[in-house]
Amino acid sequence: MSRSVMPGGQPGPQRATDQAPALTEPSRAYAELADGNRRFVSGAPRHPNQGAEHRAAVADGQHPFAVIVGCSDSRLAAEIIFDRGLGDLFVVRTAGHIVGPEVLGSVEYAVTVLGTPLVVVLGHDSCGAVQAAREAAATGTAPVGHLRAVVDAVLPSLRRATAEDVDDIDGIVDIHIAQTVETLLGQSPVLAEAVEQGRCAVVGMSYRLAIGGVRPVTAVPVGAATLDVPSVDVPSVPDGPAATAAA
Ligand SMILES: [Zn+2]
Secondary structure (H helix, E strand, O other): OOOOOOOOOOOOOOOHHHOOOOOOOHHHHHHHHHHHHHHHHHOOOOOOOOOHHHHHHOOOOOOOOEEEEEEOOOOOOHHHHOOOOOOOEEEEEEHHHOOOHHHHHHHHHHHHHOOOOEEEEEEEOOOHHHHHHHHHHHHOOOOOOOHHHHHHHHHHHHHHHHHOOOOOHHHHHHHHHHHHHHHHHHHOHHHHHHHHOOOOEEEEEEEOOOOOOEEEEEEEOOOOHHHOOOOOOOOOOOOOHHHOOOO
């Protein structure tokens, strides 16, 4: 791929403006993420764009090809699981990938100012924020401090899951990912317009902690090429220690 470089840095000119053309097609950006995740899952990451030369090359400007709105879970490090480097991903992470004004503003900055063509909502199995919201709803007790804001933001997804008769945690996570995509588009006319004009796509993805693979959950526009790229083939594994203490 034209954007990929060998480990150790970007060959050729050092100025950001002289780099390979930025990825501007949502489907290409998605394919790039999928490719990187396959490398990560297979245990053969290339660690692109992490060398000193590339660091210098992107110092004058950034052209990230994807925004990641992900859960803060420490095992969900975006550049690692998508095998990318400096300047590639514009990352916004909150517990349970909840969305507030600062998140919306950050996404809009990337999409409108930086021209980033893809927004990914990245959730994961056994999400602790979703679990906490489910427990709060079941017991009728609210968590203390600002954790309540996280739980409150997840509760609409729980209500939707109940209405759809979904009660397993990972099924609820999928609904919460889809709900977050809808929240982004519903609360950001700027983002919705970018999608309407074909400048951007929004994809919800779920990550499996034990395997390292992502799979698409939802996409806007529906049926767009963004979902045509095969997701990583994730074998089923029994629940284990890796599924505990999730954020
Ligand atoms: Zn989480």
